[in-house]
Amino acid sequence: MPQDPAVNDCIIAPSILSADFARLGQEVDEVIAAGADWVHFDVMDNHYVPNLTIGPLVCEALRKHGVTAPIDVHLMVEPVDRLVPDFAKAGATLVSFHPEASRHVHRTVQLIKAEGCQAGLVLNPATPVEVLDYVLEELDLVLLMSVNPGFGGQAFIPSALEKLKAVRARIDACGKPIRLEIDGGVKPDNIGAIAAAGADTFVAGSAIFGQRDYADVIRRMRQAVTDARRK
Ligand SMILES: O=C(CO)[C@@H](O)[C@H](O)COP(=O)(O)O
Numbered sequence: 001m002p003q004d005p006a007v008n009d010c011i012i013a014p015s016i017l018s019a020d021f022a023r024l025g026q027e028v029d030e031v032i033a034a035g036a037d038w039v040h041f042d043v044m045d046n047h048y049v050p051n052l053t054i055g056p057l058v059c060e061a062l063r064k065h066g067v068t069a070p071i072d073v074h075l076m077v078e079p080v081d082r083l084v085p086d087f088a089k090a091g092a093t094l095v096s097f098h099p100e101a102s103r104h105v106h107r108t109v110q111l112i113k114a115e116g117c118q119a120g121l122v123l124n125p126a127t128p129v130e131v132l133d134y135v136l137e138e139l140d141l142v143l144l145m146s147v148n149p150g151f152g153g154q155a156f157i158p159s160a161l162e163k164l165k166a167v168r169a170r171i172d173a174c175g176k177p178i179r180l181e182i183d184g185g186v187k188p189d190n191i192g193a194i195a196a197a198g199a200d201t202f203v204a205g206s207a208i209f210g211q212r213d214y215a216d217v218i219r220r221m222r223q224a225v226t227d228a229r230r231k
């Protein structure tokens with residue numbers, strides 16, 4: 001069944017992992033003013049992944065600062081469940097987690113939704129798409145990693161393109177408005193191929209925050225997505 005066109009648009013979600021943390025509120029204001037749709041918020045715990053970043057206090061601080069854009073929380077933490085209510089209270093819009101980090105994947109999805117957030121499941125480069133069996137219909141978003149989680153600025157893993165096509169087919173067959181997000185190594189020069197493979201939501205950290213002109217890079221990314229879809 002073809003997907004509802006309402007969800008088949010182009011969401012650009014800058015990863016604030018590559019922002020200047022000393023001026024995070026301003027950085028988020030600037031990137032949203034430059035045309036970004038969501039704020040991608042990478043949470044790393046030095047346990048599930050070998051890096052340590054930010055938690056619910058920073059999410060809450062962004063809301064208090066006046067950020068109204070959806071905050072797309074990518075949890076790279078183990079265990080997952082204890083942090084979900086904290087992020088919901090802190091103002092998260094979506095909460096995504098890795099199945100390897102949760103003992104009961106379906107229960108974690110239910111918990112995220114019960115807390116009033118949208119739920120996403122994240123697939124690492126070597127995680128098979130079968131992990132979506134029996135849970136896909138409960139999800140609001142599938143997040144495919146095109147790098148191994150833990151760091152910004154890594155190179156896009158090409159096998160993610162085939163995987164995107166496989167997940168796109170599953171989402172279309174299920175007929176629900178589930179977003180398909182890609183995360184890792186997304187740049188203006190590969191985003192067209194990524195869109196053609198089926199992604200509708202694009203995380204980009206270093207490609208956006210590494211440029212002086214955020215509006216220009218976001219405009220180029222959207223244009224590449226539009227061009228790829230016209231072909
Ligand atoms: O979740 C992660 C990394 O684990 C990502 O969200 C990265 O932060 C994206 O950064 P770039 O690859 O776009 O620089």
Ligand SMILES: [Fe+2]
Nearest residue numbers: 015042074183
């Ligand atoms: Fe991420």
